[in-house]
Amino acid sequence: MDDIDLKDFLPLKGRKIVVASSGSVSVYRMPDLVRDLRREGADVWVAMSQGASRLVSPELMKWASGHNVAVEITGDIEHISLIEDREDVLLIVPATYNTIGKMSSGIADSIVTALFSHALGNGNRIIAVPVMHLSMYSNPIMQRNLQMLREMGVRIIDPIEAQGKAKIPLSATIVDEAVRASASAVSGRNALVITGKGHAEIDPVRLITNRSSGETGYWLARALYRKGFSVTVLGSVPRELPGQIKHIPAGDVGEFFDKARSLLRESYSVVTLPAAIPDFAPERSTGKIDSTSSFEMKLNPVPKLVDEIRKHHKGLLVPFRLTSESADDTFRHFKTSRPDAVVLNYYDTEGGPFGDGKCRFIFLTPDGKKTIIGINKEEACTSIAKEIAEMVK
Numbered sequence: 001m002d003d004i005d006l007k008d009f010l011p012l013k014g015r016k017i018v019v020a021s022s023g024s025v026s027v028y029r030m031p032d033l034v035r036d037l038r039r040e041g042a043d044v045w046v047a048m049s050q051g052a053s054r055l056v057s058p059e060l061m062k063w064a065s066g067h068n069v070a071v072e073i074t075g076d077i078e079h080i081s082l083i084e085d086r087e088d089v090l091l092i093v094p095a096t097y098n099t100i101g102k103m104s105s106g107i108a109d110s111i112v113t114a115l116f117s118h119a120l121g122n123g124n125r126i127i128a129v130p131v132m133h134l135s136m137y138s139n140p141i142m143q144r145n146l147q148m149l150r151e152m153g154v155r156i157i158d159p160i161e162a163q164g165k166a167k168i169p170l171s172a173t174i175v176d177e178a179v180r181a182s183a184s185a186v187s188g189r190n191a192l193v194i195t196g197k198g199h200a201e202i203d204p205v206r207l208i209t210n211r212s213s214g215e216t217g218y219w220l221a222r223a224l225y226r227k228g229f230s231v232t233v234l235g236s237v238p239r240e241l242p243g244q245i246k247h248i249p250a251g252d253v254g255e256f257f258d259k260a261r262s263l264l265r266e267s268y269s270v271v272t273l274p275a276a277i278p279d280f281a282p283e284r285s286t287g288k289i290d291s292t293s294s295f296e297m298k299l300n301p302v303p304k305l306v307d308e309i310r311k312h313h314k315g316l317l318v319p320f321r322l323t324s325e326s327a328d329d330t331f332r333h334f335k336t337s338r339p340d341a342v343v344l345n346y347y348d349t350e351g352g353p354f355g356d357g358k359c360r361f362i363f364l365t366p367d368g369k370k371t372i373i374g375i376n377k378e379e380a381c382t383s384i385a386k387e388i389a390e391m392v393k
């Protein structure tokens with residue numbers, strides 16, 4: 001009986017992923033990872049080296065995947081039969097020092113290394129996640145082996161380096177890599193996503209800010225990465241981003257301007273702004289304002305960040321506009337920045353536009369083409385990333 005709860009939006013629907021685990025202690029994370037991949041819509045099959053099967057029971061992985069687990073090669077020639085289609089993805093996680101060494105030297109004496117030998121020749125997408133102590137990970141043999149595998153087209157996901165270990169990354173990091181491997185991707189393009197709420201300081205302890213959550217930027221960054229972009233995020237997001245996405249935090253309005261200018265010394269294929277930068281800011285008091293009496297505060301307009309971006313950015317520019325109206329004047333509203341497209345974000349949706357609830361976005365281009373996209377932010381941002389990928393091709 002299958003008791004998996006699928007998400008509303010399934011980026012891995014129709015995809016088969018073979019998770020091949022070798023004997024690292026982090027195999028304890030595999031039941032969760034396999035369930036996470038299935039919740040994204042993937043059909044997941046598991047193979048385990050003898051070392052992995054001594055650490056975590058194949059029975060548990062059978063429950064997690066909903067399929068029999070291969071721990072050795074039998075008369076069913078599992079190393080061939082598990083990967084039938086060129087579209088199937090082989091995910092070697094965790095990949096031990098031993099398994100990486102064997103993969104790069106053409107040794108196939110476990111189900112994991114034999115699957116690799118078949119997938120490499122068959123032209124399947126292969127992703128490997130090395131996990132071990134840092135002393136092993138950083139040694140020159142390991143680094144040479146990883147480089148050799150990269151040159152053969154294997155995607156190596158960088159581990160998280162902490163407490164003397166090269167640790168397994170977030171599930172979201174691995175999920176995004178699997179989606180990217182499965183999707184028709186753009187290559188050699190980079191994107192800057194400016195997101196979340198900005199604030200203006202009233203005095204050293206008080207702020208003016210807004211209710212933007214950064215949820216849209218979080219999903220747009222992931223969606224662009226999944227499409228094949230290199231992605232940098234400037235601003236705030238509601239939870240940790242996958243490790244392949246560079247995150248530069250910003251909060252204060254001046255910080256957004258300074259960091260955006262500095263980032264734009266590099267050129268970007270696209271800059272998009274699902275951000276809420278304050279429109280007004282007070283004169284900042286240097287001391288804490290006395291709370292025992294009333295005071296008057298004058299709010300001055302803040303220059304538009306999108307206009308400043310346009311001064312330094314020649315590529316595609318896609319700002320967001322929060323609105324409740326038909327927004328026929330959208331491109332007049334952005335007359336200084338001349339965007340290539342605008343995403344209209346309607347704040348009269350059920351539950352409001354903030355956080356991870358429902359959303360209503362329209363992707364609008366200057367020639368009047370309107371695409372209505374999405375029910376939730378992950379799905380909507382996937383559609384926006386698809387539109388952007390079409391435009392940069």
Ligand SMILES: Cc1cc2nc3c(=O)[nH]c(=O)nc-3n(C[C@H](O)[C@H](O)[C@H](O)COP(=O)(O)O)c2cc1C
Pocket residue numbers: 021022023024025026049050051052055095096097098099110131132133136
């Ligand atoms: C509890 C335990 C944890 C281990 N963790 C790791 C690890 O994180 N990374 C690694 O490269 N080897 C680790 N090893 C060593 C490997 O299991 C060993 O090198 C084994 O030969 C790997 O075989 P395999 O690659 O076929 O699974 C661990 C061994 C044990 C017993």
